[in-house]
Amino acid sequence: MTSLFPALTNAPANRPALRFGDRSLTYAELATATGLLAGSLGDAGRVAVWATPTLETAVAVVAAMRAGVPAVPLNPKSGEKELGHILSDSAPSLVLATPGDELPAAIRDLPRIDVTPDTTATATATSPAEETATDDDPALVVYTSGTTGPPKGAVISRRAIASTLDALADAWQWTGEDVLVHGLPLFHVHGLVLGILGPLRRGGSVRHLGRFSTQGVTRELSEGATMLFGVPTMYHRIAQSLAEEPELAKALGRARLLVSGSAALPVHDHERITAATGRRVIERYGMTETLMNTSVRADGEARAGTVGVPLPGVDLRLVEEDGAPITSYDGETVGEIQVRGPNLFTEYLNRPDATAAAFTADGWFRTGDMAVRESDGYVRIVGRKATDLIKSGGYKIGAGEIENALLEHPGVREAAVTGEPDADLGERIVAWIVPADPQSPPTAEELADHVARRLAPHKRPRVVHHLDALPRNDMGKIMKRSLSHD
Known part of the structure; x- marks a missing residue:
């Protein structure tokens, strides 16, 4: 060529x-x-x-x-x-x-x-x-x-x-x-x-x-x-x-x-x-x-x-x-x-x-x-077909690999990752954690550092919520839409 x-x-x-x-x-x-x-x-x-x-x-x-x-x-x-x-x-x-x-x-x-x-x-x-x-x-x-x-x-x-x-x-x-x-x-x-x-x-x-x-x-x-x-x-x-x-x-x-x-x-x-x-x-x-x-x-x-x-x-x-x-x-x-x-x-x-x-x-x-x-052919994107792709700071980030990294932490029993709107980043990464020991859960900073070391700094969670259990359907799949950012 x-x-x-x-x-x-x-x-x-x-x-x-x-x-x-x-x-x-x-x-x-x-x-x-x-x-x-x-x-x-x-x-x-x-x-x-x-x-x-x-x-x-x-x-x-x-x-x-x-x-x-x-x-x-x-x-x-x-x-x-x-x-x-x-x-x-x-x-x-x-x-x-x-x-x-x-x-x-x-x-x-x-x-x-x-x-x-x-x-x-x-x-x-x-x-x-x-x-x-x-x-x-x-x-x-x-x-x-x-x-x-x-x-x-x-x-x-x-x-x-x-x-x-x-x-x-x-x-x-x-x-x-x-x-x-x-x-x-x-x-x-x-x-x-x-x-x-x-x-x-x-x-x-x-x-x-x-x-x-x-x-x-x-x-x-x-x-x-x-x-x-x-x-x-x-x-x-x-x-x-x-x-x-x-x-x-x-x-x-x-x-x-x-x-x-x-x-x-x-x-x-x-x-x-x-x-x-x-x-x-x-x-x-x-x-x-x-x-x-x-x-x-x-x-x-x-x-x-x-x-x-x-x-x-x-x-x-x-x-x-x-x-x-x-x-x-x-x-x-x-x-x-x-x-x-x-x-x-x-x-x-x-x-x-x-x-x-x-x-x-x-x-x-x-x-x-x-x-x-639109009527003149302009395309307007309204979101992802799935809920697992997070766009943060110009990066497209898969939630699954962050969840896998979080689950490698000894203090994490279950993990789900979502994105929520952020004025600066577009979306920020949010981690939903069921700690292995509810009396001594891992801190947000500890988990952010853990993910940054394994994957990359821009993939670290910016917010961490601790839960007693993750919402799941009858098949055991985590229902992310049920996770509230309130």
């Missing part, structure tokens, strides 16, 4: 490509650095990338793609159990990391390559491996938390990445003149595929903040950046800061496009930002398994509470519980979103059972998200 990043060969050599803090690479430097690293990967099979928010992570992923080698981004905050599962499941042959990063025990036995962007040596601008790679070849294996059990590895093809980024270019009028600023992690689709690979495919520039701050957003949008990508937690903090930071409002007003994703942005935050800046935040809808499905278009109406219309090349339908398609566009009839198109993942790694269950007999992917369609 053609290169995923044609700008590595045809963009002006001195055009900025990546900037992290005070470190940056031009397109010529990025072509050299990634070409050299790609040449050292050979037929490495799969490679793990210790995905810190650094220049090295971006170079590592682009180099792997140029080498035709699938990259497995690893969340540096993953707990030992989660990380051990991902490594066992994906079986990478080596790990790419930033020099000086101390890796956890679970990964230290892997051969390691320290990514040192060498921009002085001579490297071929077009990798022979990339020239022979096909559209169907895997580019990434991104792990997503299911509602039960350990995370599953979604295999994402080169076609899926190219088609999603090109569809977004159409919807957002995204060009090589755009300069994107974001502060998202680089181990998931939003931060890595949209936030890093997106600008590079367009031949534009990305400025990564390292860590999100309103001051960083103000600085970059005041110095020529044209687009901002964020999650609702970030936009909530922006909305809260506008009154005290007049320069932030001015900077946001200069942006060509403000994009929010990963969860719904509350209408109140939409309104506060628009009132202060004159700009509307647009939302898009995607998943690890599907990349991007819909978006409000740059030339369309930025309607708060909706995720716009299907992207070019994406088919979307709503279905009833029995699978019957919903044909009405009345803004009221709720159905499950199902999608198909070149943007979809290939399979769950090593899980043919889960892959088969994720698709209908006629080839549509079951998203598990419930929505209505």
Whole structure:
């Protein structure tokens, strides 16, 4: 197939490509650095990338793609159990990391390559491996938390990445003149595929903040950046800061496009930002398994509470519980979103059972998200089909794996996990515990630390309730809807 990043060969050599803090690479430097690293990967099979928010992570992923080698981004905050599962499941042959990063025990036995962007040596601008790679070849294996059990590895093809980024270019009028600023992690689709690979495919520039701050957003949008990508937690903090930071409002007003994703942005935050800046935040809808499905278009109406219309090349339908398609566009009839198109993942790694269950007999992917369609085709998501997926701080978190971690604590006899609305996080994680010893139950802090060590800090419960028993039906299934947050 053609290169995923044609700008590595045809963009002006001195055009900025990546900037992290005070470190940056031009397109010529990025072509050299990634070409050299790609040449050292050979037929490495799969490679793990210790995905810190650094220049090295971006170079590592682009180099792997140029080498035709699938990259497995690893969340540096993953707990030992989660990380051990991902490594066992994906079986990478080596790990790419930033020099000086101390890796956890679970990964230290892997051969390691320290990514040192060498921009002085001579490297071929077009990798022979990339020239022979096909559209169907895997580019990434991104792990997503299911509602039960350990995370599953979604295999994402080169076609899926190219088609999603090109569809977004159409919807957002995204060009090589755009300069994107974001502060998202680089181990998931939003931060890595949209936030890093997106600008590079367009031949534009990305400025990564390292860590999100309103001051960083103000600085970059005041110095020529044209687009901002964020999650609702970030936009909530922006909305809260506008009154005290007049320069932030001015900077946001200069942006060509403000994009929010990963969860719904509350209408109140939409309104506060628009009132202060004159700009509307647009939302898009995607998943690890599907990349991007819909978006409000740059030339369309930025309607708060909706995720716009299907992207070019994406088919979307709503279905009833029995699978019957919903044909009405009345803004009221709720159905499950199902999608198909070149943007979809290939399979769950090593899980043919889960892959088969994720698709209908006629080839549509079951998203598990419930929505209505307005008369003009706009999609409005109203919730999850199940109650076990929690969207908190931009992350999609499976309740099942948190419950499993809680049950490993000696002070916990039974556990259930739900989400409840949170103005900052979108949803906060709530644990419902039946303690092993009611006279001496584990504290909320103890359980939060326990989960953070095993899984990741963002998966820790923010609230813990102690119960005498969990509500169950006749089959013994926990009835989460009976758990009250009052």
